[in-house]
Amino acid sequence: MKKTVIIGRPNAGKTLFMINFAQYLGINKIYLTQEFPDGKILNKEMSIESARKSLSSNQEFKTQCVQKIEIKIPVYKGRKHLKLIDTSGFDDGIHPSLNVRNGIIQTLEKIDEADIILHIIDISLLLNRNIISQIDRQIINFGMIRRGYILLPNKIDLDSDKQGLKILKDEYPNRYMIPISAKYSYGFDEVKSFVIRCI
Ligand SMILES: Nc1nc2c(ncn2[C@@H]2O[C@H](COP(=O)(O)OP(=O)(O)O)[C@@H](O)[C@H]2O)c(=O)[nH]1
Ligand SMILES: [Mg+2]
Incomplete structure (x- = not known):
């Protein structure tokens, strides 16, 4: 089974992307396995609506x-199995909370094992502050040499005149990226094609 890891800074939209992309790929109920840094594992079953409400939030490091x-994705006449893995993500600097730091270590381990890496950036932040964070830059550079990596500028619904996207494209003119809205499922068809090409 191929592993697709979703990474990015807190609030980039990783969790909402996982839920809505899973729905886009045809699931109608969420069977979630949560793996905590201390080794504890929890299995949860929930509707898509309650997953959106309970798992995604504008609070940083909610995950x-x-x-x-x-x-299971239908491909031609068969089906391919895919694991969508949502992480707690990472940020610039050293976070004061041990739980958050352990979550970041877990994220790095998952990147190492991944077949596909979906790197989500919140472009509405670029609009407001015009800065790409150091950690995002490092991951973009790492992605240049890593197979299966794709950059997903998210929240394009908040970037109506595409100014945020332009800042990113001007900085990385040769980087292939798929602009998305995790909230409204924009760009999901292209992400699906990318994932299918990799599995
Ligand atoms: N407008 C808009 N909001 C989004 C989008 N994706 C995520 N959000 C919001 O951003 C916040 C953080 O989302 P979440 O998935 O929890 O981010 P995570 O920390 O990366 O897992 C939530 O309030 C989401 O509703 C998007 O495409 N458009
Ligand atoms: Mg999250």
């Missing part, structure tokens, strides 16, 4: 574990 959904 403090790795959480996975298994999906």
